[in-house]
Amino acid sequence: MSRQLKFNIFRYNPQDPASVPHADTFLLEETPSLTLFIALNKLREEQDPSLMFDFACRMAICGSCGMVINGRPGLACRTLTSDLPAEITLMPLPVFKLVGDLSVDTGTWFRATNSKIESWIHTDQEFDPQATEERMENALAESIFELERCIECGCCVASCGTANMREDFVGAFALNRMARFIMDPRDKRKDADYFEVVGTDQGIFGCMGLLACEDVCPRSIPLQDQLGLLRRKMGFIALKSIFKRKG
Amino acid sequence: MPHETFYSDLVCIGAGLAGERVAVEAAAAGFKTILLSLVPPRRSHSCAAEGGMQAALGNCAMGEGDSPDVHFADTVKGSDWGCDQECARIFADTAPIAVREAGHWGMPWNRVEAGKALCFKGGVCFEVDEKPEKQGLITARAFGGTAKWRTCYTSDGTGHTLLYTLDNKVTELGITVHDRVEAVSLIHDGETCQGVVARCLKTGALRVYLAKAVLIATGGYGKLYSETTNTVINEGGGQIVALDTGLVPFGNPEAVQFHPTGVVPTNILVTEGCRGDGGTLLDVNQERFMHIYEPEKAELASRDVVSRWMMHHIREGKGVPSPYGPHLWLDIRHLGEKHITTRLREVYDTCRHFLGVDPITQLIPVRPCHHYSMGGVRINKDGYAYGLKGLFSAGESACWDMHGFNRLGGNSLAETIVAGRHIGRQLVEYLKGAEATLRTDLARQAVAKDEARIKRIIAGSDGKESVYEVRNAMQQVMMEGVGIFRNGTDLQKAVDDLQVIYARSKKVGLKSSGIGANPELAMAIKISGMLRLALCVAYGALTRTESRGAHAREDYPARNDRDWLTRTLAYWRDPNGDLPQLEYEPATKVFHLPPGDRGYGKCEIICREEMSE
Numbered sequence: 063m064s065r066q067l068k069f070n071i072f073r074y075n076p077q078d079p080a081s082v083p084h085a086d087t088f089l090l091e092e093t094p095s096l097t098l099f100i101a102l103n104k105l106r107e108e109q110d111p112s113l114m115f116d117f118a119c120r121m122a123i124c125g126s127c128g129m130v131i132n133g134r135p136g137l138a139c140r141t142l143t144s145d146l147p148a149e150i151t152l153m154p155l156p157v158f159k160l161v162g163d164l165s166v167d168t169g170t171w172f173r174a175t176n177s178k179i180e181s182w183i184h185t186d187q188e189f190d191p192q193a194t195e196e197r198m199e200n201a202l203a204e205s206i207f208e209l210e211r212c213i214e215c216g217c218c219v220a221s222c223g224t225a226n227m228r229e230d231f232v233g234a235f236a237l238n239r240m241a242r243f244i245m246d247p248r249d250k251r252k253d254a255d256y257f258e259v260v261g262t263d264q265g266i267f268g269c270m271g272l273l274a275c276e277d278v279c280p281r282s283i284p285l286q287d288q289l290g291l292l293r294r295k296m297g298f299i300a301l302k303s304i305f306k307r308k309g
Numbered sequence: 310m311p312h313e314t315f316y317s318d319l320v321c322i323g324a325g326l327a328g329e330r331v332a333v334e335a336a337a338a339g340f341k342t343i344l345l346s347l348v349p350p351r352r353s354h355s356c357a358a359e360g361g362m363q364a365a366l367g368n369c370a371m372g373e374g375d376s377p378d379v380h381f382a383d384t385v386k387g388s389d390w391g392c393d394q395e396c397a398r399i400f401a402d403t404a405p406i407a408v409r410e411a412g413h414w415g416m417p418w419n420r421v422e423a424g425k426a427l428c429f430k431g432g433v434c435f436e437v438d439e440k441p442e443k444q445g446l447i448t449a450r451a452f453g454g455t456a457k458w459r460t461c462y463t464s465d466g467t468g469h470t471l472l473y474t475l476d477n478k479v480t481e482l483g484i485t486v487h488d489r490v491e492a493v494s495l496i497h498d499g500e501t502c503q504g505v506v507a508r509c510l511k512t513g514a515l516r517v518y519l520a521k522a523v524l525i526a527t528g529g530y531g532k533l534y535s536e537t538t539n540t541v542i543n544e545g546g547g548q549i550v551a552l553d554t555g556l557v558p559f560g561n562p563e564a565v566q567f568h569p570t571g572v573v574p575t576n577i578l579v580t581e582g583c584r585g586d587g588g589t590l591l592d593v594n595q596e597r598f599m600h601i602y603e604p605e606k607a608e609l610a611s612r613d614v615v616s617r618w619m620m621h622h623i624r625e626g627k628g629v630p631s632p633y634g635p636h637l638w639l640d641i642r643h644l645g646e647k648h649i650t651t652r653l654r655e656v657y658d659t660c661r662h663f664l665g666v667d668p669i670t671q672l673i674p675v676r677p678c679h680h681y682s683m684g685g686v687r688i689n690k691d692g693y694a695y696g697l698k699g700l701f702s703a704g705e706s707a708c709w710d711m712h713g714f715n716r717l718g719g720n721s722l723a724e725t726i727v728a729g730r731h732i733g734r735q736l737v738e739y740l741k742g743a744e745a746t747l748r749t750d751l752a753r754q755a756v757a758k759d760e761a762r763i764k765r766i767i768a769g770s771d772g773k774e775s776v777y778e779v780r781n782a783m784q785q786v787m788m789e790g791v792g793i794f795r796n797g798t799d800l801q802k803a804v805d806d807l808q809v810i811y812a813r814s815k816k817v818g819l820k821s822s823g824i825g826a827n828p829e830l831a832m833a834i835k836i837s838g839m840l841r842l843a844l845c846v847a848y849g850a851l852t853r854t855e856s857r858g859a860h861a862r863e864d865y866p867a868r869n870d871r872d873w874l875t876r877t878l879a880y881w882r883d884p885n886g887d888l889p890q891l892e893y894e895p896a897t898k899v900f901h902l903p904p905g906d907r908g909y910g911k912c913e914i915i916c917r918e919e920m921s922e
Contacts, residue, residue, distance in 0.1 A: 077512055077825025094632070095574070097663075107777040111829035112821035116348075118540045121577040121659060123469060124352040140662045161489070161511050162826050169349030169488040173480065182477040183415040191406045195413075197445030198420050204651065206417035207463050210470050211654075214351055248415060 065092040067143060069105065070151040071113070075162045085151075086110070098131065098138035098152075102164075114163035122280060125213035128155050128220065129164050135217040137280045155220040168216045172235075179236050179259050183243070184251045202245070209242040209288065211281050218275035218285065224268045231268045232260070234275035234285045240265075241288040244295070253299045261296040269293070312756050313516045316747070317341040317485075318740050320505055320520040322492045322547055325353035326468070326722070327704025328526030329475045330729025331736060336482045338737045343518065345490040345507060347542045350476050354528050354540040355725060358468025359655055360582035361450060361460035362723035364404035368421050368446040370437050371428075371458035377401040379456050382902055384717060387454045387611050389858035389868060390904040391564070391713025391876070394897040395690050400711045400720075400727050407726045408447060408461050416474045417463050418447040419652070429587020431600060431607050432643060450652075451585040452718040454611035454909070458585075460719040465580045465655045468722055475726070489826075490516070493834060495523065495550050495700070496755045502700040503747055505550070506756050508834070513825045515760060517752045521743040522736060525551060525694075525702040526729075529682030533843045535784035537679035538571055538578040547706040549838030551686045552845070556696035558878035558892070560687030560708030562842065563849035566716055566859050567793050568680030569615040574633035575663055576678045579656045581718035584608040586652065588641040590619065591672065592627040595638065606909045613715040613859040614910035616677035620793050623676075631674065638672040645669075677793060681705065681721060683712040683859070684846075687878055692732030695878070699743070703732045710876060713896065714858025766833045769818025776817045776833045782810050783843055791847045796863040800851035807847055808887045811840040845879040845889045852891055853877065856912060867913035870904045874917065 067090045074083040088105050099120045106113045118124040120139045127138040130153040132146060143150065158166035212235055219225045219233040240260045243249045260266050269289055276285040319335045321328040324346035335342045346353065367375035381401040385392055412418055423444040428437050430451075452460040463470045479486070489510035496504040496519070504519040527547030531539025551557040569590070570579045584590070589597050590608055600607040602618040610618075619637055622628070628635025641649060641656070646669050649657050653668075660666040660673055686702040687695045688709055694700040703709075704725045711724060765771055790803025814837040823830045855869035856862045874896050879889040904917065 075825050078822070106828065110821070111777070111819070112827055114826060114828055118348050118352050118542050119354065119357045120541060121357065121575075122662060123466075123655065124348070124354075124356050124540065126348060126352045165826070167489075167511065169352075169486075172349065172351070173486060176477070176480050177483075180481075182481040183413075185413075187413075189410050189413040191410070193409075195409045195418075195447055198417075199445060200420040200422045200448070203417040203420050203463070207466065207470065210417060210463075210473065211466060213356075213469070214349075246415065246417075248413070 065148045067092050067101070068149045069101070070149070071164065072153045073163050074160065076160060077162070092143055096143045098141045098143065099127065101143060102138065114161065114165040116165045123213060125215035128168070128215040128217050129153065130155060130220065135220040135278045137215060137217070140280070155216050157219050157225050158216060168214065172214045175232050175236050179232060179240055181239050183246065183249045185248060186250065196248070206242055206246055209238055209283065212238055212283055213281060215280060217278045217280060221274035221278045223270050223272050228268065230264045232265055234289065237266055237269070237292055238283060238285055238288050241292055257296055257299045260292065261299060266292045266296050313514065314752070315343060315516065315518045317343045317518070317520045319522045319524060319736065320345060320518045321524040321526055322505060323526035323528065323706065324350035324486060324488070325355035325526060325528055325704065326472055326475055326725035327729045328524065329479050330726045331524050331526065331703055331733040332484050333475070333478050333482060334730065334733025335737055335740065336484045340737065340740050342484050344479070344484060344486045345492065345505070345518070346486065346488045347491055347510065349488045350479065350486055351472060353472060354543055355472045356469045357540060357578065358722040359465040359578065359580035360452065360585065361462030361467045361719050362408065363452065363455065363459045363717065363719035364408040364461055364723060365401065365457070365459055366405050366408065366447055366449065366461065367457070368443050369448045369458055370439050371451065372449050375457040375459055377405070380404065380459060383455050384711060384720060385902045386907045387715050387717040387720070388713025389715055389907065390870070390874065391561070391857055391896050393690065393710045394899055394901050396709045396711040398901060399690065399731055400724065403727045403731055404723050407723070407730055411471060411474055411726060412447065414474050414478055416471060419462055419464070421446050421448045429643060432587065432589045432597065450582055451609060452581050453584065453606070453609045453615065454717045460582070460585065462582065464651060465582050465653050471722065471726070491831060492546055492550050493759045494755055495554055496752050497554060497697055498748065498751055499556070501698040503751055506759050508831070510826050510831065513827060513830070515756055517756055519747045519752060521740055521745050522699050522701060524736065525686050525700070525706050526704045527706045529705045530842050531679055531682065533783065533839060533846065534679040534787045536571070536576050536788060538568055538576055539679070544835060544839055545842045546835060547702065548685055548842055549835060551694065551700070552841060552881045553838060554697060555880065555882045555884070557694050557700065558687045558696065558880050559684060559842070559845050559889070560710060561684035561714070561849070561877050562845035562879050563853055563860055563877060564683035564714045564858065565679065565846060566612055566681035566683060567616040567677045568612055569619055569677050570639050570675040571678035571680070572659065572664060573631060573636040573674040573676050577659055577663055578680070579639060579659065579673060579675065580653070581612070583639055583641050583653060583656060586644055586648065588639055588644065591638040591640050592622060593629045594627070598622050598627065603909050610909040611715055612718060613861070616793055617861060619677050629674065636674045636676040639675045640672055641668050642670060681716055683714065683716055684708050691735035692728070701732060701736055703728045714860055763830070763834060766817060767819050767823035767830065771818065772816025773818040774813045774816045775820065776829060776836050779810060779814050779817060779836055780832065780839070783807065783840055786810065787843055787846070791850055794861055794863055795850055797851065800847060803847045804844065804851055807840060807844050811837065811844060811887055814840045841881055844887070848888055849877045849879055849891060867915050869915040870917045871915050874904065
């Protein structure tokens with residue numbers, strides 16, 4: 063027999079002076095293979111057309127639909143209701159600015175942070191359209207891709223103790239991104255350049271090591287390893303610079 | 310209250326790969342550029358491209374001897390000679406440069422590993438020996454309809470990685486991005502495009518963007534169909550605002566691609582790379598069948614051909630019954646765990662999370678579903694839209710037209726950055742010669758018109774039709790009447806039904822308040838525009854009495870080069886009418902490759918008169 067699902071959904075429309083933050087309750091009959099993508103669209107189309115939430119690809123590759131599902135940040139599109147109890151509480155991701163209901167403004171946050179950490183290849187080399195490409199070992203390309211798989215859904219940021227307390231913390235996503243550039247020989251930045259960007263309290267030294275980021279990452283990116291490696295590398299650079307100054 | 314107004318040299322509607330690639334070209338030349346996007350750019354549908362992009366680098370052993378000429382010929386054959394051969398030529402020649410350029414910007418392309426490796430084709434294992442001198446160069450995999458292994462890739466996350474690489478470039482150049490902004494109409498004086506009226510999807514406010522040039526790069530119109538691999542935002546927004554000018558034609562609206570391997574029941578795409586890497590299609594008896602229909606190419610014929618044979622096989626009763634209707638199987642088990650978890654990693658994740666299927670040991674349920682829009686805003690080979698000066702388009706939103714009536718796998722991702730690069734350069738030349746004569750009176754009129762329409766929708770002044778019911782009815786008609794196999798009776802019924810639904814769409818009224826970033830209002834604003842597009846697709850398909858590429862008429866099974874070697878140009882000149890005006894132009898001005906047999910997808914051909922003599 064199918065279950066009757068009870069959704070408790072956070073509601074607030076900042077554009078509506080009459081709106082106050084509260085939770086609305088919706089009932090929905092569970093159907094086979096029901097995902098939160100299908101469920102939320104049904105609720106919008108059949109029960110409350112003002113309900114705000116974000117989806118795009120609905121296949122867990124675009125990162126639009128991060129939300130707090132029964133207390134845990136995750137991607138709504140690939141969450142099956144059959145994996146949840148009959149009562150489902152949905153909240154918007156913290157840290158990001160609320161657009162309305164379950165929809166948050168991740169775009170502005172990620173763009174600002176990517177600008178801050180200069181998330182691009184730094185090189186003086188001009189592109190030569192006639193030249194054969196520079197060679198790279200396939201194993202290295204695959205290692206870069208492994209970290210490049212981050213979809214900036216914001217789940218790691220929303221689950222992070224430091225990010226929730228401190229606005230200026232760049233989050234696990236950004237530290238992973240830096241690790242990706244550090245391993246890429248096309249990026250000509252030096253250790254000191256990386257250190258300036260992430261060898262700080264806003265960067266790797268702000269991480270308290272709680273590692274919820276790794277637990278909630280829907281892409282299973284090895285954040286724990288990357289944070290550890292980055293901390294060691296930045297610590298080493300810091301020590302080196304102290305000795306250099308003394309010498 | 311005055312509307313917030315933004316001035317720039319170029320405003321790009323859409324910040325996926327094509328929009329961003331054009332923006333990079335303009336910004337690098339010093340022009341002030343604003344990118345508008347429905348979603349943060351990195352969430353654009355470009356990110357969902359999986360298998361790779363075609364470029365004739367010829368580095369891998371199975372790509373040896375490849376060249377832009379071979380790529381060009383494959384593309385023209387794939388298009389069933391419906392493409393503009395000048396564009397296909399520019400495309401094939403530029404693709405290798407665009408791939409290397411992306412590499413220069415940080416794209417981690419998979420590379421050649423010298424030595425012997427085991428590969429599969431049609432489920433049969435064979436050995437490939439990669440040359441030591443090619444070690445570390447960009448490698449490629451097989452895709453459908455290609456003579457060589459030509460599809461460059463990063464695992465099966467190529468679109469995602471390429472989009473991040475491009476967006477990093479956009480960030481580096483400091484290009485302004487306004488995300489969660491939706492174009493509502495174009496501002497123009499009947500001759501020149503002056504900008505865009507857009508709605509902020511954070512606050513619901515209307516805004517004005519005035520610019521010397523406007524680029525449409527909004528992707529396809531897949532959401533006219535219910536069963537599509539497309540993201541929920543592929544609603545044809547760019548084609549709607551262009552068509553609504555009454556001046557700019559919608560090229561080849563009826564050219565719609567169905568992809569062979571959508572997952573049942575969610576219509577999530579599994580990449581053609583599965584078959585390229587040696588995966589096979591199986592029927593209810595778990596037997597291969599494609600080699601019976603296509604002895605030469607088998608599973609790797611072009612998408613239109615494979616999709617048709619799959620549906621044919623299902624009609625023959627060889628489908629696997631399921632609560633979601635009959636489907637077929639995709640088998641990649643023999644590729645092995647290492648290959649699947651590295652080179653087909655997204656497929657591996659998708660199957661486990663959405664289907665509960667482990668593709669290393671289990672079969673994947675698949676069925677053809679809507680995938681790609683070959684048609685779009687008709688532009689010339691340099692990206693200029695027909696009918697309106699200062700308007701450009703690039704990528705899937707455009708009908709450039711290198712795909713004709715069927716696009717090859719790996720050619721759309723390639724088109725985004727190749728056309729983006731080429732058209733971006735042409736746009737820079739245009740901007741160098743363009744003087745700003747921006748007319749704020751036009752902007753005021755345009756925004757007032759949109760504002761009045763929105764007020765009527767919110768108030769329900771014209772009726773109380775549910776926008777979701779109207780949309781669902783449209784999608785249903787498109788699935789039933791304008792699908793993989795088409796015929797005059799069903800198409801006529803589709804057109805008739807769509808006209809009725811179109812009338813309903815004009816009577817949509819909101820159930821909610823419409824205040825702020827209201828999603829019901831966003832849908833209500835574009836629903837009648839979506840129906841105009843649907844009518845163009847259905848009416849274009851009804852009128853084209855031949856079969857070409859993805860346009861397969863059961864009542865006109867031959868490809869008719871005598872009468873239909875043409876491109877449809879659909880205009881919507883009468884705002885109160887309920888059908889587009891169809892005109893036609895030659896498919897191509899020049900023939901580097903005269904019409905002939907594709908080598909797959911057996912089809913009778915009615916020759917051009919000068920050819921048959």
